[in-house]
Amino acid sequence: MKALAVAVVALSLILLFWAVLVLVVVSNSMPSLNLALLPLVFDLIKTVCAVIAAGVAIYALTTWRRTLKAQKRTEFLDQYLSSVLELCGILQENVGGVMSVKFRVESTGGDPCSDDDSRRLDDLTSKTYVALGKVNAFTAKGEVFKFHQYEICRNAIAGLARTYTRLGLQSSILKFGYEVGPFDAAILIESQMVKDTEYRERIDEQKNILIGYVSDRYSEMHG
Numbered sequence: 001m002k003a004l005a006v007a008v009v010a011l012s013l014i015l016l017f018w019a020v021l022v023l024v025v026v027s028n029s030m031p032s033l034n035l036a037l038l039p040l041v042f043d044l045i046k047t048v049c050a051v052i053a054a055g056v057a058i059y060a061l062t063t064w065r066r067t068l069k070a071q072k073r074t075e076f077l078d079q080y081l082s083s084v085l086e087l088c089g090i091l092q093e094n095v096g097g098v099m100s101v102k103f104r105v106e107s108t109g110g111d112p113c114s115d116d117d118s119r120r121l122d123d124l125t126s127k128t129y130v131a132l133g134k135v136n137a138f139t140a141k142g143e144v145f146k147f148h149q150y151e152i153c154r155n156a157i158a159g160l161a162r163t164y165t166r167l168g169l170q171s172s173i174l175k176f177g178y179e180v181g182p183f184d185a186a187i188l189i190e191s192q193m194v195k196d197t198e199y200r201e202r203i204d205e206q207k208n209i210l211i212g213y214v215s216d217r218y219s220e221m222h223g
Contacts, residue, residue: 046183070221073145078136081214087131087160087209092200094124099196101174113174121171128164135160148220152213156206163202 088183101117113121142150 003095048063058059073147073221074218076138076142076145077214077217080135080142081211083135083138084157084207084210087128087135088203090124090128090131091160091163091167091203094164095196095199095203097121097124098174102170105174118175121175124206125168125171128167132161132164147217149213153210156209156213159202159206162201163206167199178188 097120097129103120104117105113112118135157139153142153147153
């Protein structure tokens with residue numbers, strides 16, 4: 001659309017130039033026709049001006065639409081990144097809660113955790129669930145914008161979701177022992193063996209991937 005507007009304006013200016021040139025040549029060679037051609041020239045000038053105005057309007061509309069589209073994308077990315085950072089912060093808090101309860105349980109011989117610890121784990125799990133749901137909703141909404149290489153976001157969020165699942169399983173083990181339902185034994189074992197530093201590194205890794213992705217999209221839109 002922008003290229004079309006520029007082409008229209010350029011063509012109009014070329015036509016106007018040739019009209020004036022013809023008028024000058026005719027006026028010099030045939031003075032008697034000068035007055036007769038004036039109305040025609042004025043009509044041509046008005047037509048050319050109208051075409052130029054239309055071209056400028058098209059260009060302005062195209063620029064406005066592009067600016068509006070970039071603004072909507074920027075607002076979405078701002079909200080998306082904020083929700084991701086919130087989720088990562090809550091996951092880090094979840095890691096701290098699970099690991100501290102795990103330490104107390106192991107120090108008492110492996111019995112299920114206390115009622116206070118159980119409530120704390122439930123609160124952290126619920127809080128993380130809400131934050132993850134918010135991020136998943138943003139991730140789905142982002143499909144509408146058709147961002148370049150958007151699968152990077154989907155994969156990073158899937159990684160954070162896996163961390164949430166493993167922390168939830170570990171919370172269940174701490175509350176009820178290993179009688180927590182028909183879960184994959186490998187996941188249960190891994191959840192028990194993963195150290196808090198490994199959880200935190202995984203969370204930071206996915207967070208940094210998402211920050212880098214959003215930064216790249218900002219650069220593409222705003223230079």
